[in-house]
Amino acid sequence: MNKSDLRKLIRNKRRRLPLAERRRAARQLLCQLHQSSRFLAARRVALYLANDGEIDPQFVIDDLQQRGKQVLLPVLHPLKSGQLSFVRLHKNTVMRRNRYGISEPDFRHGQRVNPRFISVICLPLVAFDEQGNRLGMGGGYYDRSLAFSHQSGQKPDLIGCAYEFQQVPQLPAEAWDIPLHAIATNGRFRQF
Numbered sequence: 001m002n003k004s005d006l007r008k009l010i011r012n013k014r015r016r017l018p019l020a021e022r023r024r025a026a027r028q029l030l031c032q033l034h035q036s037s038r039f040l041a042a043r044r045v046a047l048y049l050a051n052d053g054e055i056d057p058q059f060v061i062d063d064l065q066q067r068g069k070q071v072l073l074p075v076l077h078p079l080k081s082g083q084l085s086f087v088r089l090h091k092n093t094v095m096r097r098n099r100y101g102i103s104e105p106d107f108r109h110g111q112r113v114n115p116r117f118i119s120v121i122c123l124p125l126v127a128f129d130e131q132g133n134r135l136g137m138g139g140g141y142y143d144r145s146l147a148f149s150h151q152s153g154q155k156p157d158l159i160g161c162a163y164e165f166q167q168v169p170q171l172p173a174e175a176w177d178i179p180l181h182a183i184a185t186n187g188r189f190r191q192f
């Protein structure tokens, strides 16, 4: 199956999931992330706001904020097309909707943090395989914005977040793909 058909299939399945199952999976995601000592120790964590049926990290965001951690969200860069910035989420953060209808902190008002200085980045994904390859929505945003992690130096831990059913046997690995360090689902925490 090609990437575009695979995206359609899994995105449809994700959107059809009943609300009760979504909520249960969202709680299980928090439990699975708590398996990771690096996640528990992280001071700064980037997450996302669920869109298109994605597993919902809202309980994870609440938990981090209660534990006094810094939470960041991705924002489409208004000038550098295809790039994400990471902006801090506070109680008073001014939010707006981006071109895909996803709520994000306002780029101009927000406090941006260079992704090199983020401890853990939780990435949304459409499909993953057992090697930790990731298939996203197809915009290449995370691949472009995290391309620096191919080089040496300080880098964030990259944890993909998904439903267990989003695993596929094998994804074609592209040169620009950023390999994930771990995947947290409703059922498991896999480390690579």
Ligand SMILES: Nc1nc2c(c(=O)[nH]1)N(C=O)[C@@H](CNc1ccc(C(=O)N[C@@H](CCC(=O)O)C(=O)O)cc1)CN2
Residues within 6 Å of the ligand: 048, 049, 050, 051, 052, 054, 074, 075, 076, 084, 100, 102, 124, 125, 136, 137, 138, 139, 140, 141, 142
């Ligand atoms: N929750 C969440 N936030 C995120 C991402 C994500 O995957 N999930 N992104 C991860 O990169 C970035 C946004 N990327 C996205 C890329 C495509 C579509 C999307 O729905 N595309 C439509 C076509 C829309 C159009 O071109 O007008 C589609 O495929 O149906 C959404 C988000 C930043 N924020």
Ligand SMILES: Nc1ncnc2c1ncn2[C@@H]1O[C@H](COP(=O)(O)OP(=O)(O)OP(=O)(O)O)[C@@H](O)[C@H]1O
Residues within 6 Å of the ligand: 134, 135, 136, 137, 138, 139, 140, 141, 142, 143, 144, 145, 147, 174, 176, 177
């Ligand atoms: N580092 C990069 N520099 C320039 N272009 C890139 C880079 N990474 C990815 N791209 C481009 O982005 C496009 C989309 O890539 P791909 O289909 O792998 O996205 P994705 O990982 O599914 O999406 P996303 O990261 O937004 O969730 C590709 O056509 C690719 O050429």
